[in-house]
Every structure is written in structure tokens, then in C-alpha cells.
Amino acid sequence: MALPLRLSTDRLFPADGHTREIARVLYREVCKLPIISPHGHTDPAWFASDAPFGNASELLLQPDHYLFRMLYSQGIALSDLGIGPGGGHTDPREAWRILASNYHLFRGTPSRMWLDWVFAEVFSIHVRLTEETSDLYYDTIAEALAWPEFKPRALFDRFNIEVLTTTESPLDTLEHHQVIRTENAKDGGWPGRVLTAYRPDPVIDPEFEGFQANLDRLSELTGEDCRTWQGYLAAHRQRRAFFASMGATSTDHGHPTAATADLPPAEAEALFADVATGRATPAQAELFRAQMLTEMAGMSLDDGLVMQIHPGSFRNHNAPLFEKFGRDKGADIPVATEYVRALRPLLSRYGNEAGLTIILFTLDETAYSRELAPLAGHYPALRLGPAWWFHDSPEGMRRFREQVTETAGFYNTVGFNDDTRAFLSIPARHDVARRIDCGFLARLVAEHRMDEDEAAEVAVDLAYNLPKKAYRL
Incomplete structure (x- = not known):
């Protein structure tokens, strides 16, 4: 006999009756707001072809x-x-x-x-x-x-998605995004906003598979000599400008650690010489990634692209699985991640720039109150991304709010993003985030730490205004 599937209207709200009623009231303010999905990995081909x-x-x-x-x-x-x-x-x-x-x-x-x-x-x-x-x-x-x-564009509209961002390599020609933009421009065309984000890991990480071939491909795409330091940097600037012309408002950096560096130009050029010829040691590869985060921050200050850094994943931990199936097969594992010393070179150079936005993510929850909240609570350039990946969960979201808010407040965070490849889960994930945030705010109201009108305003900001503002959408 089939058992019923029921979704309680009170799911994820506080168990205490008084606090739950406050959460219900707050949730009514946000449940129908448009979805801002500024960081994800859905396939733009779905929306280009609408098959x-x-x-x-x-x-x-x-x-x-x-x-x-x-x-x-x-x-x-x-x-x-x-x-x-x-x-x-x-x-x-x-x-x-x-x-x-x-x-x-x-x-x-x-x-x-x-x-x-x-x-x-x-x-x-x-x-x-x-x-x-x-x-x-x-x-x-x-x-x-x-x-x-139930076609992709119809579901996009049904889910009330205002903007959705995918993630592409600098080597991607963005042909699907071009199709979408052409459709957007037609009289009576589909108006859905599907943007790209610049994810340069394949041409920044010397340990990324195919890195040397990727440098050659980057040279072909840009006409720059990416075996020279100046040509390589010029190629990045060119591709970033192309991505921006296709609607990109952000970059995305998935490095193993949060390490940054600010080498003198001659040392950076000498390091790149080893990287570009395949001679780099693991220590040099890490130093190069660190230097490139600072280089990317400088480029973001110039071109206005918001910078996202999400370190702390041991990628492809299952070596035999990676060899057979490739990346993104569920074998990425969180590791402890240090931020205070790691980010200091970049922040010493650019952290006081109010015109720059750097969004930090973590898979290491022990860093929330000790490192990330104090950093974002001080540097004008820093904002904190939401509980992410393994912590994109009710308890993970609660832990994030509890450990970050007292030091960084709500307004040094960027609301919620879903970071998913599973298109239909997007509205479900945003609904979970809105419910958890309303429950957290309801507790502050019930404990007389915030007035209900303030909580309602914060709930709307977390669900809609903060991600839209942070990602310049």
C-alpha cells in the first residue's frame, strides 16, 4: 500500500508555538519573492535549446x-x-x-x-x-x-527565477549563452536572464588535468602568447571582458586553499616561467594559485566583476573513480582551511577597496566565528557566502547564522545561493533557506533581541536584496 507524501506547511519552523507563529508571519513576506540564483552549475544548453x-x-x-x-x-x-x-x-x-x-x-x-x-x-x-x-x-x-x-524555459518562469548564473571556463566559447541573449533580444522572445560566470581554474591551477594544453587553447582563443607572463595576464583580461559582454557579473575560484600572495613583478614572472613549462613543483603550484587570486582581485577592481573564492575541498579524493569517471562524481571531501594569514597578502593590497567585492565561502565550519566573521566584519571588500555544499542544509544554515551574525551582522553576508547542477532543486533549496532564516529571525524576535518589523525587513533582504546587490544584478 502506497504511503502518502505530505509537505507540512510548518516544516523547518521552530517547534515552540510562539516562535513558530512569528516564523510563519515572516515567511509570508518572502515565500513568493523572485529567486536570485547567482552561483550555480546548471547547463545553459537547456535554456538555449529549450528541448x-x-x-x-x-x-x-x-x-x-x-x-x-x-x-x-x-x-x-x-x-x-x-x-x-x-x-x-x-x-x-x-x-x-x-x-x-x-x-x-x-x-x-x-x-x-x-x-x-x-x-x-x-x-x-x-x-x-x-x-x-x-x-x-x-x-x-x-x-x-x-x-x-515542463520544458526548461517554462519551468524557469514557473519557478519565478529572476536571474540564474551558470559557470564556465575561460576556454568556453559561450555559444549557448549567445543563443539565449539572441532570444532575449527578439520581439516577443523569451526574457529569462541566464548569465555566465568566469571560472578560470583550468588555466590557473598548474595541477589541473590538461593545464599545459589549456594554456595553448587560451592562446588560440585570445591571440595572446600565454607562455609569457604578460601575454597570459592579457589573455585573462580579454576573456573576462568577453564574459562580461555576455552578461557575467562575477568570477569563481575553487582553489584547494585560501592562500594568496603578492609577489614583486619579476618574481611572479619567474614563477610563471616554471609553471608554463611544466617544471613547477607542488609548492610552486600552490604559490602560483595564491598569486593568481591577488591578480584576479586586481582585475576585478578594474572591470567590476565580483570575485568568489571557495577553497577547502580535496578534489577527486577517490583516485580510481576519478581516473575512470572524471571530475564531479561525489568524491570531493572538505578539509580544514585557514583564512586569516592566507588572505592577508591579498587584503593588504585590495581589502580596503570599497569598490571591490570578494565573497568568501568555506567548507570548514570551525572558521565561521574565529576567522570569517571577524574578517568580513572589518574589510570593506569582503562579504561572506552562505553555508555551502555539505552545509547547504537546515542545521548547516542555522550554524552559519548563529556563528556569523553576532560579529559580521546580516549585511556582510550575501543571502543564499543554491550552487546546484540539479535544476528542479533550485526552488526547493531557496524555500529551505527562507524557512530557516525566518526561523532564526523569529527566535531573535521572541527573545526581544529584534523587533518584528526589523526581522521582516531582514528576511526580505536575505532572500532577495542582498544577493542581488552583492552580485551586481
């Missing part, structure tokens, strides 16, 4: 490393889920059955909340996903995806 999504596995399972990493941890092969080498021969219905049969693994996780929201609110399914209901789900979703209102 129908294929099936439940292709849409909900295969792009979402939160899902398949959990299944992999229980001994399920990625290829059986339709991912990577051999995955192309997997029946998507069978892959979906694997998820359905193992859906109990997600009890208590954010993934369960996001997916249940999608099932109930997007597809109007009101029984739980189980092995017995797997085919019902698959067929219901397949039928819906054939309707025009």
Missing part, C-alpha cells in the same frame, strides 16, 4: 552528485545509474528503480527534502517514492516532461 528533458533519471538523478554519492557509498556502481563509461547502456527506468529502492538512505538529509518538494510541488505526486511506486513515479514524470509547461 524537453528526457526522463526522470536524466533530469533528477544523473546531474545530482548529492544523490549518486550516497548510492555509491552503499556499493551501487555509478554505471548502473547511467553515469560515466558503460552508463550509456543503462536503462534509465532501471536506474530510477535503484534510486527508488534505496530512497530510505536519504532520510534526514537535505536531498530528501529537496526531492520530496519537487515530487509534490512540480509533479503533483502525493505518494512516497518506494520500490513499489518507482514505475508510477517514472511514468508520471515522463508524461509530464512531454508537456510544454
Whole structure:
């Protein structure tokens, strides 16, 4: 017998009745606000082509490393889920059955909340996903995806997304973004704002696979000699200008650590000579990444692109999995990250520039109150990104607010961003963030630490105004 799927209207609100009622009132102020999604990894090709999504596995399972990493941890092969080498021969219905049969693994996780929201609110399914209901789900979703209102642009509009940012390498020609911009410019064309962000890791990190070939490709794209320091820097400036012409308002830097450096020009040029010829040691690679964060900050001050730094992930920890399946297969693991000393060279150079915005993220929660909040609470250039990745969760969001707010306040943070490849989870994730923030603010009101009218204003700022302002949207 199928069990019901119910979404409580009070989900994630405080258990205390008085505080919960305040949270309800605050939530009514933000629940229907447009979504600002300024940092993510959805595929711009979806919105360029507006082709129908294929099936439940292709849409909900295969792009979402939160899902398949959990299944992999229980001994399920990625290829059986339709991912990577051999995955192309997997029946998507069978892959979906694997998820359905193992859906109990997600009890208590954010993934369960996001997916249940999608099932109930997007597809109007009101029984739980189980092995017995797997085919019902698959067929219901397949039928819906054939309707025009479930095509990518229609869902974008239905979700009330005001702007969505994807993330591309400097080597990307941005052809999908060009198609979208052409469509935007047509009389009666689709008006959806899908922007790009400049993610230069493949041509900044000497340890990135294919780095040497990437330098040659960057030279081809720009006409600059990227085997010379000045040519390399000029190529970055050129590509950043191109990205800005395509709507980009931000850059995005996923370095292993938060290390920055400010070398004299001659030393930076000598370091690049070793990097560009493949002679760099691991220590030199780290120093080069550190120098390039400072170089990127200087370029951001010149061209106005907001800079995002999100260090602290040991990428591709599972070496055999990486060799077989490549990046972004759920094997990135958080590591301890130091910020105070690491960022000092960059901040000594640019931290007092009010015209520069640098948004810091972390996977190391121990840094919240000790390092990040005091830094953002002082330097005009710094803002704090939201609880991110492994901490994009109810408890993670609460910990972030509790540890950051007393020192940095609300207005040295940038609201929420969803950082997802799973398109349909975007409204679900924003709803979770709005509920958690309303619950946090309700507690401040109930404890007479903030008036309710102030809390209502902050709730709107966190949900809409702060991300729009921080990302210059």
C-alpha cells in the first residue's frame, strides 16, 4: 500500500508555538519573492535549446552528485545509474528503480527534502517514492516532461527565477549563452536572464588535468602568447571582458586553499616561467594559485566583476573513480582551511577597496566565528557566502547564522545561493533557506533581541536584496 507524501506547511519552523507563529508571519513576506540564483552549475544548453528533458533519471538523478554519492557509498556502481563509461547502456527506468529502492538512505538529509518538494510541488505526486511506486513515479514524470509547461524555459518562469548564473571556463566559447541573449533580444522572445560566470581554474591551477594544453587553447582563443607572463595576464583580461559582454557579473575560484600572495613583478614572472613549462613543483603550484587570486582581485577592481573564492575541498579524493569517471562524481571531501594569514597578502593590497567585492565561502565550519566573521566584519571588500555544499542544509544554515551574525551582522553576508547542477532543486533549496532564516529571525524576535518589523525587513533582504546587490544584478 502506497504511503502518502505530505509537505507540512510548518516544516523547518521552530517547534515552540510562539516562535513558530512569528516564523510563519515572516515567511509570508518572502515565500513568493523572485529567486536570485547567482552561483550555480546548471547547463545553459537547456535554456538555449529549450528541448524537453528526457526522463526522470536524466533530469533528477544523473546531474545530482548529492544523490549518486550516497548510492555509491552503499556499493551501487555509478554505471548502473547511467553515469560515466558503460552508463550509456543503462536503462534509465532501471536506474530510477535503484534510486527508488534505496530512497530510505536519504532520510534526514537535505536531498530528501529537496526531492520530496519537487515530487509534490512540480509533479503533483502525493505518494512516497518506494520500490513499489518507482514505475508510477517514472511514468508520471515522463508524461509530464512531454508537456510544454515542463520544458526548461517554462519551468524557469514557473519557478519565478529572476536571474540564474551558470559557470564556465575561460576556454568556453559561450555559444549557448549567445543563443539565449539572441532570444532575449527578439520581439516577443523569451526574457529569462541566464548569465555566465568566469571560472578560470583550468588555466590557473598548474595541477589541473590538461593545464599545459589549456594554456595553448587560451592562446588560440585570445591571440595572446600565454607562455609569457604578460601575454597570459592579457589573455585573462580579454576573456573576462568577453564574459562580461555576455552578461557575467562575477568570477569563481575553487582553489584547494585560501592562500594568496603578492609577489614583486619579476618574481611572479619567474614563477610563471616554471609553471608554463611544466617544471613547477607542488609548492610552486600552490604559490602560483595564491598569486593568481591577488591578480584576479586586481582585475576585478578594474572591470567590476565580483570575485568568489571557495577553497577547502580535496578534489577527486577517490583516485580510481576519478581516473575512470572524471571530475564531479561525489568524491570531493572538505578539509580544514585557514583564512586569516592566507588572505592577508591579498587584503593588504585590495581589502580596503570599497569598490571591490570578494565573497568568501568555506567548507570548514570551525572558521565561521574565529576567522570569517571577524574578517568580513572589518574589510570593506569582503562579504561572506552562505553555508555551502555539505552545509547547504537546515542545521548547516542555522550554524552559519548563529556563528556569523553576532560579529559580521546580516549585511556582510550575501543571502543564499543554491550552487546546484540539479535544476528542479533550485526552488526547493531557496524555500529551505527562507524557512530557516525566518526561523532564526523569529527566535531573535521572541527573545526581544529584534523587533518584528526589523526581522521582516531582514528576511526580505536575505532572500532577495542582498544577493542581488552583492552580485551586481
